[in-house]
Amino acid sequence: MKITIIYGSSTGNTQNAAEIIADELTNLNADYQVEVLDVCDATPEQFNQPNLLIAGISTWDIGELQCDWFDAYEQLDDTDLSGSTFALFGLGDAGAYSDTYQDAMGILHDKLLERGAKAIGYWPTENYIYDDSRAVIDGNKFCGLALDEEGESDKTEERIIEWVKQVSKELELVKQHADASSLTTSLRNKLA
Numbered sequence: 553m554k555i556t557i558i559y560g561s562s563t564g565n566t567q568n569a570a571e572i573i574a575d576e577l578t579n580l581n582a583d584y585q586v587e588v589l590d591v592c593d594a595t596p597e598q599f600n601q602p603n604l605l606i607a608g609i610s611t612w613d614i615g616e617l618q619c620d621w622f623d624a625y626e627q628l629d630d631t632d633l634s635g636s637t638f639a640l641f642g643l644g645d646a647g648a649y650s651d652t653y654q655d656a657m658g659i660l661h662d663k664l665l666e667r668g669a670k671a672i673g674y675w676p677t678e679n680y681i682y683d684d685s686r687a688v689i690d691g692n693k694f695c696g697l698a699l700d701e702e703g704e705s706d707k708t709e710e711r712i713i714e715w716v717k718q719v720s721k722e723l724e725l726v727k728q729h730a731d732a733s734s735l736t737t738s739l740r741n742k743l744a
């Protein structure tokens with residue numbers, strides 16, 4: 553199964569997280585073929601993955617996308633992602649930017665959903681301290697894995713390991729659902 557990780561990173565934190573996530577995925581399941589790509593080198597087609605796209609983004613400039621994401625974010629408007637599945641991880645700083653914590657992850661999440669993709673990998677907010685975030689869904693979940701290398705770097709590895717396991721389980725459910733749907737369709741076609 554092919555998994556593509558596309559990240560944008562200004563000081564290297566999101567890139568490091570992308571590399572750890574790739575290692576954890578391949579350690580967890582030898583069937584995963586993981587490719588890690590800088591968003592600067594990614595084409596719009598590479599966002600449309602048959603199995604799973606993982607996108608990594610940090611928040612900059614008080615609630616804005618990391619700058620390498622600007623072009624790709626705009627190009628997504630011309631990209632149909634229906635049928636694709638994605639999971640997100642974000643880098644932010646809850647201590648210094650508590651009102652805009654992980655906003656970029658929320659902005660990217662909304663765009664990918666708008667383009668028709670399906671999200672997995674939502675993550676509980678319960679062990680985080682911040683005031684406000686555009687990345688929060690239904691009051692108690694981030695739309696992806698929230699990492700904070702400034703205030704909570706000691707938790708990064710443990711969070712990644714847990715999240716990768718969760719994503720892997722959810723991916724299996726998505727696959728089973730797709731297999732069941734295609735079986736139903738082929739039975740319907742045979743009966744028609």
Ligand SMILES: Cc1cc2nc3c(=O)[nH]c(=O)nc-3n(C[C@H](O)[C@H](O)[C@H](O)COP(=O)(O)O)c2cc1C
Pocket residue numbers: 560561562563564565566567610611612613614615616618643644645646649652653654655701702
């Ligand atoms: C000028 C500046 C603005 C920032 N704005 C935010 C912000 O609004 N929200 C947030 O959660 N983190 C913010 N951060 C923290 C970064 O997202 C964090 O340092 C992150 O680890 C950077 O990851 P990168 O090196 O992969 O780009 C900001 C950092 C700086 C220096």
